[in-house]
Amino acid sequence: MSDILKASRPSGRSRRPKTFDEGRTCAASGCITVLSRYNRSEYCNTHKPVKYPRLRGVINAED
Ligand SMILES: [Zn+2]
Numbered sequence: 001m002s003d004i005l006k007a008s009r010p011s012g013r014s015r016r017p018k019t020f021d022e023g024r025t026c027a028a029s030g031c032i033t034v035l036s037r038y039n040r041s042e043y044c045n046t047h048k049p050v051k052y053p054r055l056r057g058v059i060n061a062e063d
Pocket of ligand 1: 026027028031032033043044045046047048
């Protein structure tokens with residue numbers, strides 16, 4: 001019964017590692033930095049959004 005599984009051809013497509021298009025460039029205007037296929041960001045290291053650490057003592061205007 002289990003021979004049916006062996007007989008089925010493996011699908012090569014489903015085994016590909018998750019990568020992104022090769023040759024993508026940074027989304028920032030004028031930037032021609034090519035992004036790595038493994039870079040999930042649309043920006044290069046220079047232009048990727050910076051996550052600022054939470055600063056203590058910052059006055060919140062809405063508070
Ligand atoms: Zn860039």
